[in-house]
Amino acid sequence: MELVLSFWGWLTELFGSKGFRGFLIMTGVVVAIASVISARNTARKKQTADLLFGTRSDEKLSDGYKCLQRLHNSDDANMRALTKEDKKNSEDANQIRYVLNHWERVFVGLRQGIYDEKMLREANYNTVIKTFNQARAYIEAVRELEQRPTYYQCLERAAKRWKRKPLAVLKK
Structure with a gap:
């Protein structure tokens, strides 16, 4: 006791x-x-999932990708010319801008902590790398014309960073 x-x-x-x-x-x-x-x-992660599901049904984005692909593969297309006064409001220029502005907004959101980079990277790695590579001439022309090196810089930075570290092959 x-x-x-x-x-x-x-x-x-x-x-x-x-x-x-x-x-x-x-x-x-x-x-x-x-x-x-x-x-x-x-x-x-929820914000990222919402973004991923939302972009799947975005027809303008899908059309923009097709336009970029078509212009990139064309022997006589000049993407730089789409920044000139007489063509900057053309359907092709609008579609390219739509795609680039979409990804720039996504990567600004990523930098601000709104989206999860790992999820975005796993879902969109090839799309982002391909989009940046196909649109590089257009991006450079816009920067030169406007004399602003900051246009699409978040997209460029992310694409280059992702390219330096490719996705790992998943084990079976």
Whole structure:
């Protein structure tokens, strides 16, 4: 009985101490921080999934990819010419801008922490690399014409970064 009373006294003293209260408060703070980080990561992945599903049904984006492919593969097409005054509002120029502006907005959102880069990269690696490579002449012409090297810089930076580190082949 004396052992039980002694143990009870020790527990009462421990739970009543300032050190124990401080420990409980710190534990609560750590749990709260971990919860916020987890919720933020989950929200980022949900935003990315919404973006991925939304782009699948974007016909203008799909048409823009087809236009880029057609112009890139054409022997007589000049993408740089699409930046000139007489062609900058043509259907081809509008489609190219739509695709490039889409990806620029995505990568600005990525830089701001809205999207999850790993998910985007796994789902769009080839599309981004191919789009940037096919549109490079157009991008350079826009930058020269407007004298602004910042046009589509987030897209360019991401495409180059992703290209330096290709996707790994999944193991079976």
